[in-house]
Amino acid sequence: MTDKMPVNPLLQGLASRAMPEPCSVVIFGATGDLTHRKLVPALYNLAADGDLPAGLSLVGFARRDKTDEVFRKELEEAARKYSRQTIKDELWKNFASAISYHRSEFGELEGYQRLGVRLDQLDKDRGTRGNRLFYLSAGPDQFENILTNLKSAGLANTPMGGWARVIVEKPFGTDLTTARHLNEVVHNCFEEECTFRIDHFLGKETAQNIMVLRFANSLFEHLWNERYIDHVQITASEQLGIENRAGYYEGAGALRDMVQNHLLQLLTLIAMEPPTDLTADSIRDEKVKVLRSLRRIVGREVARRVVRGQYGAGSINGKPVSGYREEKNVQPKSMTETYVALRLLIDNWRWANVPFYIRVGKRLPKGGTEIGIHFKNAPNVLFNRDQSGVRDGSQNVLVIRIQPDEGVSLRMQSKVPGASVRIQPVKMDFRYGTSFGKASPEAYERLLLDAMAGDATLFARRDEVEEAWKFIDDIEDGWHSKENESGLFFHPAGSWGPAEADQLIENDGRAWRRL
Amino acid sequence: MPEIQDLVRGMPVEVAEVNRSLQVLWEQEGDVLTRASLINFAVYSEAPDALSANTQLMEQVTHEHACRVILLAANPAASKQRVQAWISAHCHGTGAGARQVCSEQIAFLLDRSSPDLIRNILFSHLDSDLPLYLWWQGELSHQVDQQLWSWVDRFFFDSHSWREPVQQLTILRGSVASAGSRCVLCDLNWRRLIYLRLAFAQVFDHPWVAQQIDAIRDLEVTYHPEYWTTAILFICWVACQLGWELEQKGDFECRFRSDKAGAPVFVRLKALPGPWIGHIKLRFDACYLQVDWHGDFLETTLQGESRLRQILPAGGTTLAELVQEELARGGEHRTYLGALKIAEELWQGE
Numbered sequence: 001m002t003d004k005m006p007v008n009p010l011l012q013g014l015a016s017r018a019m020p021e022p023c024s025v026v027i028f029g030a031t032g033d034l035t036h037r038k039l040v041p042a043l044y045n046l047a048a049d050g051d052l053p054a055g056l057s058l059v060g061f062a063r064r065d066k067t068d069e070v071f072r073k074e075l076e077e078a079a080r081k082y083s084r085q086t087i088k089d090e091l092w093k094n095f096a097s098a099i100s101y102h103r104s105e106f107g108e109l110e111g112y113q114r115l116g117v118r119l120d121q122l123d124k125d126r127g128t129r130g131n132r133l134f135y136l137s138a139g140p141d142q143f144e145n146i147l148t149n150l151k152s153a154g155l156a157n158t159p160m161g162g163w164a165r166v167i168v169e170k171p172f173g174t175d176l177t178t179a180r181h182l183n184e185v186v187h188n189c190f191e192e193e194c195t196f197r198i199d200h201f202l203g204k205e206t207a208q209n210i211m212v213l214r215f216a217n218s219l220f221e222h223l224w225n226e227r228y229i230d231h232v233q234i235t236a237s238e239q240l241g242i243e244n245r246a247g248y249y250e251g252a253g254a255l256r257d258m259v260q261n262h263l264l265q266l267l268t269l270i271a272m273e274p275p276t277d278l279t280a281d282s283i284r285d286e287k288v289k290v291l292r293s294l295r296r297i298v299g300r301e302v303a304r305r306v307v308r309g310q311y312g313a314g315s316i317n318g319k320p321v322s323g324y325r326e327e328k329n330v331q332p333k334s335m336t337e338t339y340v341a342l343r344l345l346i347d348n349w350r351w352a353n354v355p356f357y358i359r360v361g362k363r364l365p366k367g368g369t370e371i372g373i374h375f376k377n378a379p380n381v382l383f384n385r386d387q388s389g390v391r392d393g394s395q396n397v398l399v400i401r402i403q404p405d406e407g408v409s410l411r412m413q414s415k416v417p418g419a420s421v422r423i424q425p426v427k428m429d430f431r432y433g434t435s436f437g438k439a440s441p442e443a444y445e446r447l448l449l450d451a452m453a454g455d456a457t458l459f460a461r462r463d464e465v466e467e468a469w470k471f472i473d474d475i476e477d478g479w480h481s482k483e484n485e486s487g488l489f490f491h492p493a494g495s496w497g498p499a500e501a502d503q504l505i506e507n508d509g510r511a512w513r514r515l
Numbered sequence: 516m517p518e519i520q521d522l523v524r525g526m527p528v529e530v531a532e533v534n535r536s537l538q539v540l541w542e543q544e545g546d547v548l549t550r551a552s553l554i555n556f557a558v559y560s561e562a563p564d565a566l567s568a569n570t571q572l573m574e575q576v577t578h579e580h581a582c583r584v585i586l587l588a589a590n591p592a593a594s595k596q597r598v599q600a601w602i603s604a605h606c607h608g609t610g611a612g613a614r615q616v617c618s619e620q621i622a623f624l625l626d627r628s629s630p631d632l633i634r635n636i637l638f639s640h641l642d643s644d645l646p647l648y649l650w651w652q653g654e655l656s657h658q659v660d661q662q663l664w665s666w667v668d669r670f671f672f673d674s675h676s677w678r679e680p681v682q683q684l685t686i687l688r689g690s691v692a693s694a695g696s697r698c699v700l701c702d703l704n705w706r707r708l709i710y711l712r713l714a715f716a717q718v719f720d721h722p723w724v725a726q727q728i729d730a731i732r733d734l735e736v737t738y739h740p741e742y743w744t745t746a747i748l749f750i751c752w753v754a755c756q757l758g759w760e761l762e763q764k765g766d767f768e769c770r771f772r773s774d775k776a777g778a779p780v781f782v783r784l785k786a787l788p789g790p791w792i793g794h795i796k797l798r799f800d801a802c803y804l805q806v807d808w809h810g811d812f813l814e815t816t817l818q819g820e821s822r823l824r825q826i827l828p829a830g831g832t833t834l835a836e837l838v839q840e841e842l843a844r845g846g847e848h849r850t851y852l853g854a855l856k857i858a859e860e861l862w863q864g865e
């Protein structure tokens with residue numbers, strides 16, 4: 001191994017973020033849906049914006065027999081369909097010339113050895129300096145296979161003082177045991193600093209804005225605690241059903257599919273303490289502390305704090321849709337939850353006794369992911385004298401909209417013009433689309449660029465993933481214990497979840513936000 | 516009451532009534548239009564057709580950057596002081612439904628303008644608490660008042676448009692310093708080079724090319740005859756980043772010393788109609804690198820032990836696109852200031 005390559009003096013100060021070093025990106029599962037819909041369009045958009053190093057090469061790894069030409073053609077079609085920007089022929093031609101296809105079975109060591117030879121050649125031809133980014137875009141049952149073979153073929157270390165990193169797609173395990181095992185497997189091949197566990201929610205502009213909102217403004221942070229905040233609501237609702245993902249979804253359910261990763265990640269961003277600096281580990285240290293402070297929900301508590309639901313037949317956008325159990329490849333008596341509502345507590349000074357309500361579901365009336373920070377009511381004197389007992393109409397609510405229509409709004413009380421003193425809530429609204437005309441980059445663009453640049457801030461660390469699973473496993477155990485067995489509640493598609501979920505929050509004298 | 520459609524052409528208003536008229540307007544438009552603003556963007560020009568030209572320009576700029584546009588068309592030579600004002604709006608669809616997002620524009624025609632008048636007009640029409648960007652089109656005199664300088668957050672100019680760039684920069688620096696202003700200097704001439712610099716720099720990512728960095732022998736830049744200052748800025752950026760020192764200067768030929776290389780680097784400039792900078796050729800001991808500008812793309816080719824060819828985006832070339840780029844990506848411009856130091860020596864001539 002030789003010394004690290006010197007920095008390129010001409011690239012210094014060229015852009016507001018450092019340009020990643022040239023590298024080879026190897027996608028395992030390159031003929032799959034994710035590569036076509038997200039990864040390749042993201043890479044093309046980065047290239048079109050001039051954000052990719054010119055030497056970048058892309059190698060697709062999958063088992064079907066196909067030529068480079070055919071592979072490029074397929075990717076071009078996908079990029080034309082899914083890319084945020086229209087494809088410019090000349091640019092695509094250049095981008096495509098850096099793409100090649102590598103046919104191999106995931107379990108075939110010889111295929112990885114051939115891959116090694118190919119990558120060495122790319123280092124020479126395209127100046128990729130021994131830098132490799134391996135993207136595991138395959139089913140989770142294949143991760144171990146791929147990682148072990150990468151190691152056996154010597155690809156987890158790299159020549160020429162370059163780097164080798166791995167991006168692991170979700171789901172990262174199905175419970176604590178499998179996640180730990182997977183972490184071990186990854187760790188046997190790649191150091192933690194070279195491991196990037198993707199959670200595309202963190203690549204979204206508004207998720208990144210949570211920290212800016214909290215720590216770049218002096219207005220909110222003083223109020224960001226149990227003295228002023230009554231409760232927090234995190235909602236992720238989808239109109240879609242499970243599409244063609246029954247195979248995966250039947251074994252996962254809403255809790256594992258959405259809460260363990262995306263929603264707990266959002267919760268940590270909302271609840272974390274200010275990090276000492278903006279390095280990946282300082283931020284993730286604080287996030288993991290939040291996960292450790294989550295009050296575990298075990299045994300009988302599960303039924304009291306968590307509501308699990310499943311959609312039945314109903315209608316969406318005025319059209320009839322079938323119930324979950326009638327979907328293709330779903331068991332007719334499936335007990336998989338498509339909806340879940342939780343009441344969480346964080347046992348630390350900042351959040352003592354402030355409930356965090358989370359709800360997530362499919363086939364709900366409206367799609368959207370939002371976080372609502374509900375502030376305590378002003379004292380019941382003066383203007384608020386007659387407001388006691390009103391549900392939450394008078395609370396100030398700061399809403400962070402993650403998707404769609406990303407933005408932030410603040411609800412506050414205002415006097416209705418006129419001779420009498422009538423008070424009504426009004427909304428101050430900031431929309432990304434309105435204020436910043438340019439379309440935000442897709443989450444995968446940002447995340448791919450960060451991984452190439454070695455910045456793990458927006459990726460989940462090993463301990464984060466394991467802590468989140470610990471919390472989720474307790475609930476899953478509770479659901480599958482004898483005493484809770486029957487606790488699945490049904491709701492018609494197109495409604496806001498089962499009545500029991502409304503009860504969960506109404507028991508505390510609160511109500512779900514109306515999205 | 517006027518309708519927003521009239522406003523695209525501009526509605527004349529009394530200067531004292533500008534803010535109130537805008538308010539009335541937005542109240543009338545209700546939910547169909549959303550007013551958005553992140554910055555105050557003032558554009559000063561003394562050109563005779565400044566108002567219509569800049570209205571068109573800002574129509575494009577506001578597409579991606581919501582701002583309050585304040586156009587100042589000045590005629591310092593007029594015999595009598597007089598100020599006329601128009602209000603209008605640049606509205607764009609957001610893609611999501613019928614809602615339109617609008618940036619408001621206030622246009623002023625200032626006869627017999629003075630620093631006092633400009634300051635006063637500008638100060639009384641700013642959208643409060645938002646940053647102030649001032650784009651000064653054309654030559655700088657001492658038209659910018661000290662207090663105004665201290666309010667400007669980013670100062671836009673185009674050194675290409677200056678007949679005497681060195682003298683202009685002296686005025687600029689002097690004014691900024693005497694006002695104690697911390698505004699960022701945004702030279703659109705520098706922005707012209709961004710994609711070219713990216714394409715050129717990326718070739719040096721290749722380890723083999725990186726090793727040749729001290730074996731550079733000469734640099735040839737072919738530029739459009741009207742863009743000599745741009746070409747000089749490019750050369751000075753290379754020199755500054757690679758630590759070259761200017762040894763001998765000339766308008767079309769100069770020589771740099773590179774301590775690490777131990778041999779001089781010769782630089783030649785050639786004027787030819789075409790893009791701002793149509794061709795760059797960098798010769799090393801054992802190979803050469805070329806960058807060619809073809810329409811929307813830049814092609815880089817390396818000929819030597821290994822052969823490399825890359826196509827990269829060339830970026831937009833209209834003034835509006837340069838401003839949009841600057842607004843989207845412009846930072847503190849420290850690299851620019853480094854290159855500018857050398858450029859001033861060359862711009863000054865022998």
Ligand SMILES: NC(=O)c1ccc[n+]([C@@H]2O[C@H](COP(=O)([O-])OP(=O)(O)OC[C@H]3O[C@@H](n4cnc5c(N)ncnc54)[C@H](OP(=O)(O)O)[C@@H]3O)[C@@H](O)[C@H]2O)c1
Binds near residue numbers: 030037064
């Ligand atoms: N699709 C999404 O929107 C999405 C969203 C979030 C997360 N993810 C995650 O991303 C990963 C990929 O998802 P996907 O939807 O792209 O999967 P997919 O469409 O099923 O694609 C699987 C890929 O793996 C390859 N493959 C499977 N077995 C192989 C073997 N034994 N040897 C070599 N290649 C093999 C397939 O190659 P052949 O075509 O040659 O068989 C195909 O390229 C999964 O972990 C998924 O959970 C996907």
